[in-house]
Amino acid sequence: MKTVTLTELSEYLAQHGFPNQIDGKADLQLIGANTLQEAGEGEISFLANIKYRDQLFETAATVVIVAPDETIPEGLTVLRCENPYGAIAAAIRFIHGVRQHPQWGLDPRSEIAESAQIGKNANIGPFVTIDVNVKIGENATIYPGCFIGSGVVIGDDVTLYPNVVVYDGSRLGNRVALHAGTVIGQDGLGYAPVEGRWMKIPQAGRAQVEDDVEMGALCAIDRATLGETRVGMGTKFSDQVVLGHGTKVGKHNMYVAQVGLAGSVDVGDHVTMGGQVGVAGHLSIGDNVTIGAKTGVWADIPSNERYFGNPAFKWKQYWRQIAAIKELPDIIRKFRKMEKELENLRGKLEKHDG
Amino acid sequence: MKTVTLTELSEYLAQHGFPNQIDGKADLQLIGANTLQEAGEGEISFLANIKYRDQLFETAATVVIVAPDETIPEGLTVLRCENPYGAIAAAIRFIHGVRQHPQWGLDPRSEIAESAQIGKNANIGPFVTIDVNVKIGENATIYPGCFIGSGVVIGDDVTLYPNVVVYDGSRLGNRVALHAGTVIGQDGLGYAPVEGRWMKIPQAGRAQVEDDVEMGALCAIDRATLGETRVGMGTKFSDQVVLGHGTKVGKHNMYVAQVGLAGSVDVGDHVTMGGQVGVAGHLSIGDNVTIGAKTGVWADIPSNERYFGNPAFKWKQYWRQIAAIKELPDIIRKFRKMEKELENLRGKLEKHDG
Amino acid sequence: MKTVTLTELSEYLAQHGFPNQIDGKADLQLIGANTLQEAGEGEISFLANIKYRDQLFETAATVVIVAPDETIPEGLTVLRCENPYGAIAAAIRFIHGVRQHPQWGLDPRSEIAESAQIGKNANIGPFVTIDVNVKIGENATIYPGCFIGSGVVIGDDVTLYPNVVVYDGSRLGNRVALHAGTVIGQDGLGYAPVEGRWMKIPQAGRAQVEDDVEMGALCAIDRATLGETRVGMGTKFSDQVVLGHGTKVGKHNMYVAQVGLAGSVDVGDHVTMGGQVGVAGHLSIGDNVTIGAKTGVWADIPSNERYFGNPAFKWKQYWRQIAAIKELPDIIRKFRKMEKELENLRGKLEKHDG
Secondary structure, eight states, X not given: OOOEEHHHHHHHHHHTTOOEEXXXXXXXXXXXXXXXXXXXXXXXXXXXXXXXXXXXXTOOOSEEEEOTTOOOOTTOEEEEESOHHHHHHHHHHHHHOOOXXXXXXXXXXXXXXXXXXXXXXXXXXXXXXXXXXXXXXXXXXXXXXXXXXXXXXEOSSOEEOTTOEEOTTOEEXXXXXXXXXXXXXXXXXOEEEETTEEEEOOOOSEEEEOXXXXXXXXXXXXXXXXXXXXXXXXXXXXXXXXXXXXXXXOTTOEEOTTOEEOTTOEEOSSXXXXXXXXEOSSOEEOSSOXXXXXXXXXXXXXXXXXXXXXTTEEHHHHHHHHHHHHHHHHHHHHHHHHHHHHXXXXXXXXXXXX | XXXXXXXXXXXXXXXXXXXXXXXXXXXXXXXXXXXXXXOOTTEEEEOOSGGGHHHHTTOOOSEEEEXXXXXXXXXXXXXXXXXXXXXXXXHHHHHHOOOOXXXXXXXXXXXXXXXXXXXXXXXXXXXXXXXXXOEEOSSOEEOTTOEEOTTOEEOSSOEEOTTOEEOTTOEEOTTOEEOTTOEESOOOOOEEEETTEEEEOOOOSXXXXXXXXXXXXXXXXXXXXXXXXXXXXXXXXXXXXXXXXXXXXXXXXXEOTTOEXXXXXXXXXXXXXXXXXXXXXXXXXXXXXXXXXXXXEOSOBOTTOEEETTTTEXXXXXXXXXXXXXXXXXXXXXXXXXXXXXXXXXXXXXXHHO | OOOEEHHHHHHHHHHTTOOEEXXXXXXXXXXXXXXXXXXXXXXXXXXXXXXXXXXXXXXXXXXXXXXXXXXXXXXXXXXXXXXXXXXXXHHHHHHHOOOOOOOOSBOTTSEEOTTOEEOXXXXXXXXXXXXXXXXXXXXXXXXXXXXXXXXXXXXXXXXXXXXXXXXXXOEEOTTOEEOTTOEESOOOOOEEEETTEEEEOOOOSEEEEOTTXXXXXXXXXXXXXXXXXXXXXXXXXXXXXXXXXXXXXXXXXXXXXXXXXXXXXXXXXXXXXXXXXXXXXXXXXXXXXXXXXXXXXXXXXXXXXXXXXXXXXXXXXXXXXXXXXXXXXXXXXXXXXHHXXXXXXXXXXXXXXX
């Protein structure tokens, strides 16, 4: 963490994809970033979600990153920018830096097989196990408690946090980061029913994680029965995401915590899934799809759609149904009255006829 | 485990917040506690859930803890008490004791940084990694495979079961217990969308767990982007609970397994959540709230409420809607008949007019 | 992996419960198995799901295992068999073999208590901790990072993948396999509410896993408060399955990922649960029950049923309700029109009377 001036920050942001304008005092000193509610003197904050607009008028932050047309309180210096959420990310990186990993070199208390080939500048902690014929690229950071099985191939600049397990034959691309306890390549749920028992089908395929994927803690990516289970480049998972065997996730997907995809699901690119979504097996999901939290997907979803609910419906239809369900107890009550009234009318009419 | 007399147990319970009365033979010998169904001679059991009342009349237990006004079978000695569930807890503690941890002292096969300050009477197993500038209080029990990152601060009487991971900068209070594989302080799901890719926002905040919190196995508590993610004092989690970055849980909450809270959720005190509940981000939940299992929370919930369903509704309204949904197929069938009948009536009436 | 002829494979399959007939060239050479879509020369595939029938006519596989009456493309050699899914499993085993574990013997970097009794031919990796009075049968394979608590009893031919944790007093039967990070025997969610706080009830029972059980990664099986939590013989779990304290699962069950059973649930034999199912506590489920993914079980389910939805309904009734809910917005609109029309009719009739 260092002290920067607002001008220095403004220049850094401009150089990193965030053109901006200072509206106020350019020479302010910044020592950190914080939320609008918790920021104090010397700290920069941001407003990206209109839900928090009130806090803009009460904040003690020294500078706030806001949208170009945002109304601001008198006397507050702001940095105007099209993408405040992206800009604060870059600002945090500039002021706070990124995590500094412990430096172990190749700790002698790890077990690294002779046939393992490990690239330059490896940083491997104690109590790590690396099995035979593993290939690891350059600049690897591997925290204590990790296990890397035989024949695993790992790219450059990979970070494995504590107790990550990568089963035999798995592949990780460049710049992959896996948080603590995540497991890659365990056996998929492969059993055939034979005379009332479950006979194990050896899971002879593998798990493959492509470049720039980052996963949270305690995720589980099953290896395939045959072929591969794949996570496409640039995809990000939160904690406890599970992929079944043979499932293929496209590029730049984003899954919130506790999402579960069964086996043999094919997902396109730029798909977002909210927390606790479930997707049944052997389905196909297109590109640019948004699936709301807790949704249950039971049928294919085409590209460019937004789905919600269990079973999943198109967004509008789902909320129309929920609105209808809220009214339903009332409607049923009125319906019953109507049944009686109709009987009445029928009676009167028959009297007429008679 | 020891042999106690019912009198000794009765006195122990009275001294520990459970006034009680022996109704039967006071000098009975007890060697253990068990369920009504599985108890045998010398064992004490309890009845706290009316669902099991029948088992009271069939049990082979020597003594049963019951409510003051409970009807009992002839010849069975009971211990009458206002809170049988609380009393059996204390009885188990008295007779069975609590878990005896292995005694390692400071196992030389652990990696403890020189700058780490560890209090008296520490009990740290092999294959533990403690990084620089960590501060741990007295009477710590740390099982094999745990990792404690730089700058972590831990209170007194803390128990970390095997393979628990506490990331850099996290804080644990006094008497915190974390079961196996739980992860505290991993990076939150912080990414900004920039030109179709997900740009990482360094998670510069921390995770803080307050006094007397206990968590089950494989929980995941994300650190905050800025500021902190917090678990309030006395709160208890079952297994696989996930908290997103910046979420703050109040005091004495109880979450059953697989609950997931997204980021920036504010929860009050004395809140109970059933299994697999999901709470969307940036919401506020009051005090004394009960949220039924599998509920999906999409809007703020005020204090003293009971909610259920997805999307969440007040308890009564939810069940009213379910009852209505059960009738709906029938109602729709009758509605269609009614449409035809109305057409009929309309026809007759027009003939009249004509 | 070896090269086999189709004749050799056919004989192997016949000997292992899969009578079959070669329909085409018997002397073809096979080097591997793969999916219809990805198979190439020398590879055998299978068709078990009609969804993929089209792929049968486009595959480059050398041989395909199909049902006896399946229509096939001209020139393709097939192996006809009643159970293609079971047969490909056996074929994979024959051609690809099963996972070869690393061979450690008894690695000196593990901590094995003197009082632990370990059977012949044990294969125990580095960084494993085995506590006092543990009994392990023959041919155990225990990967690095595992922890086995005091008094645990384990059968023969057990495989524990990396970082598995088995708490004190737990029991594992013969041929049990637990994938990475799974936790057996942690404390159940046992707390009694006392004056607004949660008082811990020592979990004095145990967890017991019977013969031939296999679990995926990151499962959590709580020990019981009193008595036992049990997983019946031959049962298979995918990843992240949670069982609450005192729950008893029968034989030959199959649970997909992220299933959660609360405490004191009794489940019969041959029960299948889809992903993310939740079962409330103190319930009873019979034999031969199928519970669809994401179902919420709130009441007992008798044997031989198929349930779905939240709350759970019988399969047919659930889909009838969903169909009704889809129509509901329309029905409500028509109902409102009908209310107006009825008013109209009422008006006309009164004019008549008047």
